[in-house]
Each structure stands twice: as structure tokens, then as C-alpha cells.
Amino acid sequence: MKTKVAIIGSGPAGLLLGQLLSNAGIDNVIIEAQDKDYILGRIRAGVLEQVTTDLLREAGAAERMEKEGLVHEGFNLYFNNRCERIDFCKLTGGKTVTVYGQTELTKDLMDVREAGSYQTIYQAKDVELHNVNSATPYVTYVKDGVTHRVECDFIAGCDGFHGVSRPTIPDDIRKEYENAYPFGWLGILADVPPVDEEVVYGHHEDGFVLCSMRSKTRSRYYVQVPLEEKVEDWSEERFWNELKRRLPDELAAKVVTGPALEMSIAPLRSFVCEPMQYGSLFLAGDSAHIVPPTGAKGLNLAAGDAKRLFEGFEQFYLHDNRESLNAYSKECLDRVWKAERFSWWMTTLFHKLNDNPFSRKIQQAELEYLTGSEAGKTTIAENFVGLD
Template sequence: MEETRRTQVVIIGAGPSGLLLGQLLHRHGIDHVILESRSADYVLGRVRAGVLEQPTIAALREAGVGDRAEQEGLRMNGFDLRWDEESCHIDFSRIGKHATVYGQTRVTRDLMDARVACGGITLYEAGDVQPHDLESSRPYVTYRHEGRQWRMDCDFIAGCDGFHGVSRQSIPKSALQEYALTFPFGWLALLADVPPVSEEVAWINHADGFLMCSLRSRTRSRYYVQVPATEDIRHWDADKFWDLYRSRLPSDLAEKLVTGPALEMSIAPLRSYVCTTMRHGRLFLVGDAAHIVPPTGAKGLNLAVGDAKELADALRRHYLDHDTSDLDGYRDRALARIWKAVRFSWWMTNLTHKMTDNPFARQMQLAEFEYTRSSEAAQIAIAENFCGLETA
């Protein structure tokens, strides 16, 4: 027998965007429930990137969870572009900004801790989650939890359940407008408790494929290397990774490389995807449910946070000021920000990866690098895009 509950907003998905939206709604006094199909441990076990723009830190601070990121995160004042044995430093001080290195897992944990502290309701391992009546004024969500079937009546539904989630799939195909590009390669990633090979994050273009030096702390590193999209993680171990990685490093970094056991290894496909149908009736798409970017531009988490903040502000105005204009404009405002980030991530991917075997393409990359090294304007443009463009 189905039992019925009611809330103002149902949030589907307890990743960073869903949890952040929940904390912001809590601080605005807006009733809500989060439904998550996975367990809390599974959500925390997802290893993702962690370069946070200043507006992201500000949104976390507004949600009451910014202290750890500001105190424990590593300040990122720039990064290095490397090719062959050459390099160009992108200095964020030229635009008066910086970024913060703080892993997405830690952001998620901070948000989970804050949610427990405030008594917010998150139902983990909720099965068969399905939104209904999205185009009516009385939408609802059905789900199964702890062996019982439930119906949650609400005013609005926020789809924060990622690229493969049910939220976007609930929109009729005839209403969806989607744009996609899948790259023919992915990133093989390794996380290890070893000191980083570089004091600053480095994006490295090698003739045989991209690699990246990243860090989570002064003693924990995360390294990436380009592999074909068809690569199988079962064919890889730490020793094989280190051999390939060292072979592509510039000589000055190769001699500093410290290797060690892998805490985690994975292969992530690279794709660009935007669903411009970010609102359908009373359903709003947030984060990866609406867009995916290759991690080359460090935009994924920041875009998701921007969506959550945008929607939280619009819902606050609706409930507290009885003004629906921000809800009506959510899609257009979000997309103005999203397309710029998608462009930058696409451009960085084309610059730093082996795209084809065509020698002309390689020469164009090298020319682009040399131009960037000689042009302050080009370096400023990269810094502006990386740190997050101002929105109107």
C-alpha cells in the first residue's frame, strides 16, 4: 500500500549539487527531502576532481560548509602548461583571483556532516524513484524505501541525479534538446599517497598523448594519462601506469617522480554534453543531469555548484518574495554560464591532447602553445576562463 508525504521541494540525488541545494534551502527555511538511490558510503566513495573556483567557495560558505575548504584546501595561484621540454606558467594573480584544490569527496563529506547536524532528511537507497505530473501544478515523486512504497507530493522537483539519472529521462523525448560530442579517448587516473611531482598543477601535451600532474595535498597526488576510449581498466596496474606516465613526463619532472601503491585507479571517458531543456514544467535539472564537460577545464563541480546556487536563489524568491521571475529565467541564466565553460573545456582538451595522427594538427598545437607563451593577453584569457567568468 502506498503511503503519502508532502514537502515543498523534492531533490533527486545526494551528490554535491543535491546536498548543496538542500543546505541552501534549509537556510532559507524551505522544506525539502533528498532522495538518493545509492548508499551514503557509495556516494562518498566516488573519487572526482577538486579544483574549486572562488564563487564555489562562496556558495559553500553561504551553505555553512566553507570553513574546511578555506582552511585545509591548497591555494592554487596558477598552473603550468607543458609541451615537449617547454613550458608556460598561467598566473592567476594577473586577474586578482585564485582557485582552491579541495577534493570533491571532501566537499561531499562536509555537506553530509552539515546535513546531519541540521536534521535534514536524506533517504539513501531509495529505489524506483520516478517523478510524475511534471507539467501540472501538483507534481509528485514515487519511490520505495525500506520495503515500503511512498508518494511524495511537492511543488517542485530538482533533478540532481547525474548524467544517468531518472530526472532527465523523465522529460519527454520530444521536449529534449541535446548537444553532445564524445572524444575518442579517456583519462586513466591513479590516486596515491606520494608527494606531487610538481608544486603546481601541470597540464602536459606529449606527442603520444596528454598527461596531468595534480595534487590533493602535499603528500597525496592524483595523476592522469590519456588512453584510448576502448581501454579496459582490468589491463592496468600501478606499475604499468607508472611506466607509461614516466615515459611522457618532461625530463625535469621525470627525475622527481615518486611512485607508490595505487589507492584508486579508474578510467573516465571524455565527453561534452549539454541538455538545454533545464526546466520542464516543475522539474529543474541541476549539474551533471544537464551537462557534462571533460575535466580538462576543471569545470564540472563548479558548474554543478553554480546551478544549485542559481536554483536555490530562485526558489527563495518564489517562496519568500512571491516572485517567480527567477524560476522562469533559471534555464537562460544557467546556460549563459554553462556554454562558456563548455567552450573552455573543449578548447583545453583540443590543445593538450593528441587528437589525431595528422602532423599538421600537431604543428597547430605547438603554434598555439608558442603564441600563448608570448602573449600576455592569451595567458590572461586562460586565467579568466579557468577561474570562472563573471556572469551578468
């Protein structure tokens, strides 16, 4: 098989890149190790920046998002038993975010790709990348016991943190930066109405709390727990009690409880790989970077990578110009590190870091300063809705 761009992985980055390329008439094939049901069974967050919603419209995959997505013009910060609202529209010249689950976004992109009869190979095992530091790369994989070969001009590694793409870059070229946090998020997904119309971030002496939603009838709640906690040690009743205990009384009274559709504990870490390109291989999404979910940046960074990489391929194939592709890693990493900084900052600002009373007082002072200053609130707002 021959194609122009071989895309490894059918997560949001790979699917979005594939759709943008297909719309521009640039041939591509997506190669995915898992089956479709497995991918759609993964529960992920979904706070979309304005640039991401615009990309979905550009890709022709925004119809359901336009109907079901919840546009938010701000969010609420709770600390010291009081609430401060961050008004996105007022502070950023009208920008908003849209709450729309990553699973739904992934399904929409899959449906659009299938409607266009563009090729995705699911359950491709033993995927290997070859000759990536050359003008003639190719990909091999095994399906139904038969080894296949895909010849291409470029490879887009969109196969996540545990994929094969990043390790293909030689150790003496690849540099990785990582920070693991000593706590995780215990989350519950339930078909209950959200406690508030907007997302709620809570700073409590016993740990962070987040009240989010997937729709007007489905809520996603999180509480900070030590990294060694086990989800099986938490009953649903214990979770709901802990959630309400960490919220201000008037908000806790509004929490509607219900059976869990899913409960899990997610560890938090920050990770960046440099460079994001090597020869004919380009990394995008979680294969190149991971952020703690506090800043709602993971999916949006993946979408930004896909857009930037598409622009490079478009310039190459339509205008015979490789300058944009050559600058891909440098330009992406500038944006990635800014998002990493914001996600790290939000994480250290809202979570219980240790038992040191000084640390807690510093967090309280910073929250007081930020919410009491127009400049401070603008800093939060413009980072949350996404930097240009």
C-alpha cells in the first residue's frame, strides 16, 4: 500500500489530522492497534478551547457539538468558603470554552471519516516504523496473521504516550522531561444534573475538588486522593460524602447523587518530549506531551498539533514548500511549554501539596491576590480559554 501520510493512532490528534488532510485532497491512512469499540470506551475529559471548536468546524465534524456542547463563559473558584467567578468573555474579549466529551468528539470524527470512505486500519498489531530519518519511510503491521507494508512520504505519530512512535526517535536525539505528582484524581461519572451551570474548582485544606459535567444530565466529579489510594476502597457513598464535605455548605446542599457509570483514579504527571520531529516522523498529541488535567489542556494541545502539522503538509503538497514542516517542532514546543506551565501552576495552586502550614498560607495568599486583581483574573482566563 502507498499513501502520502501514514497516521499512527486514531485518537483525536490522528483523526483530526486525517480529516483535515482528506478535506484538502491529501491521501492518508490511519493505522490503529485497538478496535473501534475499545477507543470509544475510553472516558476522557472534554473542555474545548475556541480554537479546537473552530478546528472541528473546519474539519466538518462539528454538527453534533453545536447541538449538544455546553458553551461556558466562565468558571467558579471556591476557597475559604467563598466563590469567585472568572468571566472569560469579559476578560478575554469574548472568548469561551465548550464542554463536550472527548469520547463524543472522537465518535464524530470517526463518523465523518467513514462517511468519506477514508481508510482506517483497526487492530493493526506489531506496528513498526522504518527508515524514518529518510525520504522513504514505511510502516509495517500485522493483521489477521499477515504482515502488511505501507509506503509513505511522512509518518504522523499520534499513538499516545505508550505508542511506538516516540521510541522510534533515537535515544541520543530524544530528550524527555517529566514531573510526577504525589497525588491523583478519584473521579466519578454519573447521570445526575451538575451542581452548577459552570465548572467549579475548589481549594480545600484536605485536597482539591472539581465539579464538571458532560451534559445537562451527566456530571463528572473529582476529589484529590493520595497516589497510593485504591479505587476499590472507595464506595460510591464514601465518594459523595467526601465530595460534599470539601464543598461550601450552600453548594454541597445542591449536589444530586446517583449510581456511578464509572469510577477510577487517574495519576497526574507532566511530560514533554523534544524534539517533536525526526526526519520524516512527526509526533502529535500524547505521544509528545502529557499535562495534568487541571488546566484542561491535553485535548486542546493535541488539536493544536494536528492543525499545525496539517498546515505543514498542506504547504508541502500544494506549494512545494517544506519550511513550515521544518519549523513544526520548534513552534509546537513553544505552545506546549506554555500550556505545561499553566497546567503545572493550576495544579500546584489548588491541590494539597504537603502538610506544611506555610505552603497552605502561600496558596491562600495567591488565590486572594489573583481573584482580587483584574490582571490576576485575566491571567487565569486567557490561559484557560487558550493562548493564540
